[in-house]
Amino acid sequence: MTSQNPIFIPGPTNIPEEMRKAVDMPTIDHRSPVFGRMLHPALEGVKKVLKSTQAQVFVFPSTGTGGWETAITNTLSPGDKVLAARNGMFSHRWIDMCQRHALDVTFVETPWGEGVPADRFEEILTADKGHEIRVVLATHNETATGVKSDIAAVRRALDAAKHPALLFVDGVSSIGSMDFRMDEWGVDIAVTGSQKGFMLPPGLAIVGFSPKAMEAVETARLPRTFFDIRDMATGYARNGYPYTPPVGLINGLNLSCERLLSEGLENVFARHNRIASGVRAAVGAWGLKLCAVRPELYSDSVSAIRVPEGFDANRIVSHALETYDMAFGTGLGEVAGKVFRIGHLGSLTDAMALSGISVAEMVMADLGLPIKLGSGVAAAQEHYRQTAAAAQKKAA
Ligand SMILES: *Cc1c(COP(=O)(O)O)cnc(C)c1O
Secondary structure (H helix, E strand, O other), rough: OOOOOOOOOOOOOOOOHHHHHHHHOOOOOOOOOHHHHHHHHHHHHHHOOOOOOOEEEEEEOOHHHHHHHHHHHHHHHOOEEEEEEEEHHHHHHHHHHHHHHHOOOEEEEEEEEEEOOOOHHHHHHOOOOOOEEEEEEOOOEEEEEEEEEHHHHHHHHHHHOOOEEEEEEEOOOOOOOOOOOOOOOOOOOOEEEOOOOOOOOEEEEEEEHHHHHHHHHOOOOOOOOOHHHHHHHHHHOOOOOOOOOOOHHHHHHHHHHHHHHOOOEEEEEEEHHHHHHHHHHHHHHOOEEEEEOEEEOOOOOOOEEOOOOOOOOHHHHHHHHHOOOEEEEEEOOOOOOOOOEEEEOOOOOHHHHHHHHHHHHHHHHHHHOOOOOOHHHHHHHHHHHHHHHHHHHHHH
């Protein structure tokens, strides 16, 4: 087993050397000002990455799932009505979490491969004359299907229905790699984690609360202790946590924000789009289709690739690992066995992407799929060659 190959699961992502060093810290006194000097710039950095001037950012020792729980338990009460769409494994899990917290979830069953149905949301919100729906949940990037949803359209649906519900967005696999605009889209809670666009090890739930979400905290009655943002806010005011903070990860988060912001968010998004477009060119050359059903839904952070009917896509993932020491993502839930996933988010270059495309090709050929060696690589190379000069200029 080698650790030299880049990783192509859609998170955790490749960790740049400098980020690994930042996380690897000697123990410090986490109640001292030294910790405050890492914490506050990290929180400010996240705010900028969220494109927000008003959000309050909270970072918990947890993962994205803990971020979902932070969002709902701090703002809602048992029996509150929530509107969501189920179009992949992650939206499914957030809905399931709401139900287990005794929330009343109306969810729109949406084909896996489609995005959040903003038009259906508008109808449902318009019909909710009594404004009983408290929160609308949306998964910005469905990592299971490689589908990007239009969050601005969800905001327009809320506005068109003149509905006051809060908008909570799962941006775990989009924030820091695809365009995300918390303030402009009127997002009330943005949820992410450390191990995807931020290029860090897993271990942090990162959330931003809008002023409107902060108001909801005062009346929410769902039980919360570990994830209570009021305790966290009190801790931050004293340069600390209500418990022991994950100091190394916070140091890493500070550096990660610095790197993303100094590359420039628009350049980060353009880099992801360029790499993703190369992967999509390869998929086309293989004669395969993405799970995402239309180009405007294509995710720039992960591609879920449909395999021919009757072929078990999991074989690709296990063969790649056993034979070439390379990790791709399996299909989850309803698309298990039907797709395999190439994650292309975080710290990645065109050259790294080519290695993944090349191995995927070898694997499919080994397994007897009708793939011509070099076909996908050539298509991606063509795309990367054509776009290299412009990308270099932008980065400079
Ligand atoms: C990775 C991911 C999560 C969170 O998963 P954790 O394992 O809890 O970090 C949530 N939503 C999406 C869309 C994701 O990609």
